[in-house]
Amino acid sequence: MTDEILIWGAGAIGGILGAYWARAGIPVKMVDIVEEHARACSSTGLRIEGPVEEFTQVVPCVTPAEVTGTYRTIVLAVKAHATRPALDALLPHLAQDGVILSAQNGLNERTIAEVAGAERTMGAFVNYGADWLEPGRILFGNRGAVVVGEIDGTIRDRTREMHRLLSVFEPDAVLTTEIWAYLWGKLGYGAQLFATALTTDSMTANFAHPDRAPVLIDLAREVMSVAVAEGINPKPFNGFDPAAYLPGAPEGAAEKSIADLAEFNFRTAKTHSGIYRDLAVRKRRTEVDPQIGVISEIAATHGMTTPLIDRLVTLIHEIEDGKRPMSAETFGALAEARP
Ligand SMILES: NC(=O)C1=CN([C@@H]2O[C@H](COP(=O)(O)OP(=O)(O)OC[C@H]3O[C@@H](n4cnc5c(N)ncnc54)[C@H](OP(=O)(O)O)[C@@H]3O)[C@@H](O)[C@H]2O)C=CC1
Numbered sequence: 581m582t583d584e585i586l587i588w589g590a591g592a593i594g595g596i597l598g599a600y601w602a603r604a605g606i607p608v609k610m611v612d613i614v615e616e617h618a619r620a621c622s623s624t625g626l627r628i629e630g631p632v633e634e635f636t637q638v639v640p641c642v643t644p645a646e647v648t649g650t651y652r653t654i655v656l657a658v659k660a661h662a663t664r665p666a667l668d669a670l671l672p673h674l675a676q677d678g679v680i681l682s683a684q685n686g687l688n689e690r691t692i693a694e695v696a697g698a699e700r701t702m703g704a705f706v707n708y709g710a711d712w713l714e715p716g717r718i719l720f721g722n723r724g725a726v727v728v729g730e731i732d733g734t735i736r737d738r739t740r741e742m743h744r745l746l747s748v749f750e751p752d753a754v755l756t757t758e759i760w761a762y763l764w765g766k767l768g769y770g771a772q773l774f775a776t777a778l779t780t781d782s783m784t785a786n787f788a789h790p791d792r793a794p795v796l797i798d799l800a801r802e803v804m805s806v807a808v809a810e811g812i813n814p815k816p817f818n819g820f821d822p823a824a825y826l827p828g829a830p831e832g833a834a835e836k837s838i839a840d841l842a843e844f845n846f847r848t849a850k851t852h853s854g855i856y857r858d859l860a861v862r863k864r865r866t867e868v869d870p871q872i873g874v875i876s877e878i879a880a881t882h883g884m885t886t887p888l889i890d891r892l893v894t895l896i897h898e899i900e901d902g903k904r905p906m907s908a909e910t911f912g913a914l915a916e917a918r919p
């Protein structure tokens with residue numbers, strides 16, 4: 581047994597955490613299926629680039645087959661659709677009294693709790709912007725909200741310790757009793773980000789586009805109404821204001837949130853979302869089903885329908901399958917599903 585932290589998934593999100601922790605002298609090891617990346621991080625080091633800070637840090641990194649021992653803290657930072665296979669591989673290395681922290685988008689904490697047990701699951705919400713560029717190189721595009729909390733809302737010694745560790749990386753990290761409220765807020769913003777990836781335009785260009793803003797507003801309204809049906813009161817962050825998308829919001833509030841998101845994303849060196857990168861750069865499937873499709877599944881349990889979310893999922897799949905281009909016309913096909 582070791583108190584070394586294991587980061588499972590050493591890409592944009594996990595790699596940055598690993599580099600900051602290793603630089604601060606915190607014992608950390610990373611695991612990644614990309615062997616060339618693992619070798620680079622362990623030998624010449626992981627290069628963090630971009631406007632936030634630039635440095636190179638050696639961080640021990642192995643492939644899943646090379647992991648030995650058991651760990652009390654494992655940070656899971658793979659894409660949402662890789663959560664289950666990653667859990668299968670990491671569970672033999674999780675101590676009985678250990679915990680998995682999800683540093684992901686979506687409601688992965690539900691899956692982790694199901695597989696590893698609720699007691700061994702901790703939630704996080706991360707909104708910093710980063711891109712994996714090539715083996716051993718990650719762009720840190722912008723700082724963003726980092727929040728940690730137990731899935732049952734309690735605050736324990738281990739939660740405070742995780743908050744302390746995250747604060748090494750992000751001094752404004754928040755310790756919360758309402759992690760689900762942040763995760764649902766990110767689902768609303770996440771749906772908007774998926775919509776921006778229907779085009780090749782930057783996130784900011786989409787948020788600032790007069791014809792697209794109303795569609796982005798209606799999308800967030802759909803997600804926020806499902807959150808409310810779930811008994812969640814989503815939290816604001818970095819320009820995303822959940823209350824602006826709820827019934828009874830003051831006039832102009834949603835438009836202001838969209839303008840704030842255009843402004844927030846104008847300041848990042850990460851011009852496009854991770855979804856755009858999956859589709860246009862990495863040419864691979866996205867997290868759309870576990871991150872966005874799940875919203876309509878939850879809506880159905882409340883007897884609600886989510887026409888925009890459903891159309892968005894279909895369009896993203898059509899792009900993944902090469903049946904549609906990323907274009908203004910494809911965004912227009914989303915707009916057709918507006919109420
Ligand atoms: N990037 C960002 O700015 C943000 C991302 N997020 C979220 O954070 C999560 C992680 O995203 P991100 O870091 O961008 O993704 P990346 O693809 O950059 O990093 C994930 C890494 O994990 C590897 N991997 C995949 N499956 C496994 C596995 N079973 N075991 C070990 N490693 C594996 C991937 O390899 P391969 O590439 O070959 O699959 C990749 O190197 C996602 O849920 C994302 O939505 C949240 C906020 C911001």
Ligand SMILES: CC(C)(CO)C(=O)C(=O)O
Binds near residue numbers: 710724850853854855
């Ligand atoms: C845009 C970002 C970084 C949130 O700010 C994100 O979550 C993504 O790329 O999917």
